[in-house]
Amino acid sequence: xxxxxxxxFDDRTKGMCIVDFWAEWCGPCKMLGPVFEQLxxxxxxKLNFFKVNTEEASDIxxxxxxxxxxxLIVMKDGQEMxxxxxxxxxxxxxxxxxxxxx
Amino acid sequence: MHDLIIIGGxxxxxxxxxxxxxxxxxxxIITKEMGGVLNEAHKVExxxxxxxxxxxxxxxxxxxxxxxxxxxxxxxxxQKAEKKGKVFTIHTGGKxxxxxxxxxxxxxxxxxxxxxxxxxxxxKGVSYCYTCDAAFFKxxxxxxxxxxxxxxxxxxxxxxxxxxxxxxxxxxxxRAEPINKKAVEENDKIEVITGTNVVEVRGDKMLTTAxxxxxxxxxxEFRLDGLFIEAGSVPSTIIAEQLGVxxxxxxxxxxxxxKKTNVEGVYAAGDVTDTVMRQAIxxxxxxxxxxxGAYQYIKKDKVDKY
Numbered sequence: 001x002x003x004x005x006x007x008x009f010d011d012r013t014k015g016m017c018i019v020d021f022w023a024e025w026c027g028p029c030k031m032l033g034p035v036f037e038q039l040x041x042x043x044x045x046k047l048n049f050f051k052v053n054t055e056e057a058s059d060i061x062x063x064x065x066x067x068x069x070x071x072l073i074v075m076k077d078g079q080e081m082x083x084x085x086x087x088x089x090x091x092x093x094x095x096x097x098x099x100x101x102x
Numbered sequence: 103m104h105d106l107i108i109i110g111g112x113x114x115x116x117x118x119x120x121x122x123x124x125x126x127x128x129x130x131i132i133t134k135e136m137g138g139v140l141n142e143a144h145k146v147e148x149x150x151x152x153x154x155x156x157x158x159x160x161x162x163x164x165x166x167x168x169x170x171x172x173x174x175x176x177x178x179x180x181q182k183a184e185k186k187g188k189v190f191t192i193h194t195g196g197k198x199x200x201x202x203x204x205x206x207x208x209x210x211x212x213x214x215x216x217x218x219x220x221x222x223x224x225x226k227g228v229s230y231c232y233t234c235d236a237a238f239f240k241x242x243x244x245x246x247x248x249x250x251x252x253x254x255x256x257x258x259x260x261x262x263x264x265x266x267x268x269x270x271x272x273x274x275x276x277r278a279e280p281i282n283k284k285a286v287e288e289n290d291k292i293e294v295i296t297g298t299n300v301v302e303v304r305g306d307k308m309l310t311t312a313x314x315x316x317x318x319x320x321x322x323e324f325r326l327d328g329l330f331i332e333a334g335s336v337p338s339t340i341i342a343e344q345l346g347v348x349x350x351x352x353x354x355x356x357x358x359x360x361k362k363t364n365v366e367g368v369y370a371a372g373d374v375t376d377t378v379m380r381q382a383i384x385x386x387x388x389x390x391x392x393x394x395g396a397y398q399y400i401k402k403d404k405v406d407k408y
Contacts, residue, residue, distance in 0.1 A: 026234040027141035027158040035177075055237070065308060067238045067328065068225040085225035087141075089134055089177045091195050 001040065004050045005057045013078045017048035018097065021064070021071040023055050028087035029070040035090050036072070042094070047074075047101070074100045103200045104130045105400045106393075107192055109180050109341060110207035112138025113382045114372025116164040117389030118205050118396075123171035125397040130199060131168070132192060134179040137161035138209045139335070139373070140382060144233045144259075149382055160382065183341045188403065190345075190367065202403050203396040206342055206355060206363070206370040207389060210335035210380070215247060219303035220331075227309025232256035232330050239264045239328045245312055246270065247300050248332035254278030254286050256332050261291040268326070269294045270314070303329060337374045350376045361392035367403075369395045 004012055004019065013019070020036050022029035040049035054061040054069060064073055064080065073083045074097065082100035084093065106122050108115045111133025122129045140146065143157030152160075169175065178194035183204070185191075192199045212230050214220060220228055229235040232246075236259050244264045246256045249271035255278075260267045269276060269286070274296050276283060286292050295318055302313035312324045337353050348356045348364045354376040361369045371388035373380045 023234070023237065025144070025237075026231070027137070027143075027156070028135075028231065028234060030158055031135065031137065031141060061238070065226070067227055067308070068229050068231070068235050070234075071225065083225070086230075087135055089179060091178060 001037065002050055003056075004052050004060070006059050009052075009057075009060055010078055012048075012050060013075055015048065016046065016074075016076050016101070017050060018043075018072055018074050020049070020051045021054050021061055021066045021069050021073065022051060023053065023069055026069050031087050032070045032072075035093060038090060039094065039097070043097075047097075072097075103189075103202075104128045104174075105201060106130070106203045106205065106396050107132060107190065107199055107201040108205040108207055109133075109183070109192065110138065110209055110372070110374070111136040111165070111175070111177075112207060112209045112372060112385065113140055113161070113164070114209070114374075114385035114389040114392075115205070115207035116161065116168050117386035118207060118371055118393040119168040119173040119389075120164070120171060121390045121393035122205075122396060123168065123173045125393065127397055127400055129172075130174045130176065130201070132176045132178060132180055132194065132199065134177075136165055136175075136177065142231050142233055144255075146382060157382075180341055183344050185345060185365070185367070188367065203367045203399050204345075204369070205361075205389070205392045205396055206347070206368065206374060207372045207385075207392075208338040208341060209373045209385075211338050212331065213333045213336050215300060215331060215333060217300060217302050219305070219309075223303050223305055223309040223329075226307065227305060227326075227328050228303060229328060229330050232259055232332070235328075235330075236260050236263050241265045242327035243325065244268070244328035244330065245300070245324070245326050246330045246332055248334065249273055249276040249278070249296075250332065250334055251278045251282055253332040254282040256330050257292050258282065258285050258289065260328075260330065261289050264291070264328070267292045268324075270298055270300055270312070270324075271296050272299050273297070300329070335373070339374065342370070342374070352376075360395045361388055362395055367396075367399055369399075 140157035372385035
């Protein structure tokens with residue numbers, strides 16, 4: 001999955017997308033990683049999936065006021081539509097995302 | 103139909119799964135969050151044979167071990183559990199699963215303060231995972247609510263990033279392990295405010311203020327950018343209650359030496375039980391004993407049937 005940084009962020013987040021803000025030291029983020037990967041297949045063609053490493057791209061995390069991770073932010077043309085903070089299993093996460101997208 | 107369903111995929115549940123698979127009983131683990139509280143443990147340094155390992159890595163290894171032995175996994179939250187005759191039925195969001203025996207290993211969930219504003223500012227300054235979020239508070243003022251060992255560890259880690267760290271504790275003296283308590287006392291950035299509760303959190307878009315029940319330096323309004331909740335944990339026992347499993351006054355599942363509950367066929371292990379020690383190693387041991395009990399129960403059930 002593609003990782004974004006300040007150089008490509010604005011360009012890549014045109015349209016509808018969801019961004020996973022994570023860090024190496026965050027246990028729940030590592031748990032969420034594979035779930036996010038699976039979801040990217042379910043939403044193929046509807047939502048673009050990206051990752052942001054908050055350590056390497058702290059400026060983007062700051063821009064979106066990310067203070068707790070894991071944090072998934074659904075965006076439309078770079079504007080936040082909603083976010084999900086914390087780990088949850090796949091089906092619960094899907095219900096949350098569907099609630100934001102529709 | 104499975105022989106055994108284990109609810110909870112933390113240390114107790116995974117260990118129970120490893121043992122039950124080796125007893126050759128068909129086992130399913132249903133878990134909302136594989137790894138449980140250990141996922142947040144930065145380092146585990148008391149797991150015999152391993153000097154230091156992250157909690158998550160230890161749990162991943164245990165899961166791989168269980169999977170390698172043929173244990174099945176469903177990563178979902180259990181909504182409801184019931185017993186009809188001798189069969190247990192466990193319902194998740196959309197599916198249900200049946201078994202002859204059950205091991206409850208749901209562990210603990212974080213205690214929230216349940217004060218106004220807490221939910222609203224969760225993820226916007228209020229945090230329940232200091233290992234995850236400490237780095238977002240560079241040069242900021244943060245509070246840690248609680249006085250246990252994790253509160254001390256949280257304050258110590260946060261002091262590496264934040265400009266000032268306040269431990270806010272309802273009792274008179276923090277009760278961290280001596281080594282961590284000393285580290286708190288010797289840390290210039292950390293101050294301990296005792297005998298004080300946070301009764302509300304306020305802010306605009308982000309958290310800005312904690313309201314205290316007692317003035318600190320003349321004011322009950324306490325300016326801060328982050329508030330880490332380390333006020334201990336409470337057991338997850340809704341499922342146990344649905345099955346009629348007896349709990350003690352602290353809502354912990356009452357078990358006997360064989361990890362048997364008052365309900366026939368239901369065993370329990372780990373942090374969710376009325377144990378005296380809540381550590382990875384004791385949870386793993388509980389899981390092993392519970393698996394033995396479940397195995398003997400299942401074997402007897404099969405003999406009775408035929």
